Amino acid sequence: MQRLLRIQQKLKAPKASDNKFGGYKYRSAEQILQAVKPLLEEEGLVLTLHDNVVLIGARYYVMATVALKDAQDGTLLVSTGAYAREDENLKGMTQSQITGAASSYARKYALSGLFAIDNTDDLDVINDGNITMMTPAQEKLLNDLHTDWGKALEYLELESIDQITEAQAQAMITAKLKKEGKNA
Secondary structure, eight states, X not given: OHHHHHHHHHOOOOOOEEETTTTEEEOOHHHHHHHHHHHHHHHTEEEEEEEEEEEETTEEEEEEEEEEEETTTOOEEEEEEXXXXXXXXXXXXXXXXXXXXXXXXXXXXXXHHHTTOOOTTSGGGOOSSSOOBOOHHHHHHHHHTTOOHHHHHHHHTXXXXXXXXXXXXXXXXXXXXXXXXXXX
């Protein structure tokens, strides 16, 4: 556990990506992995990632498990996991892409848990009244306007429509209505 402690103390995984609409920075699982690999090598450790799709109630979730093992003998030192729910309907995304987005999200939080990465500035934990998420009415209107959720999430650099803020949704509505020659 001393080796994990040293990694947790040294690891710098800055939020290097910008969300254009939300006005916030974030880090991805890939960015965490890029930052931690040299530290794993220094400590003689190997990190493995594994996903399982599980049905809980009527919803599918991706459970990502990250495990830290000794590089010499493969002894498991510690593992942790995180869940992410697959979105039921993301227009413009295949089922594989939906599962991949949930996997990426779950892996990011499993890695954050294992390496004690502080995420207090992440969008999904700073909803302090200043940021409100997309309302059901906005989501319905965007669906009625035939929103391609896959393209929207790619543009917004998000992994799930649950991450879309009310302001982002309103901007999308306004743009779609303007494109159709209607007022928002």
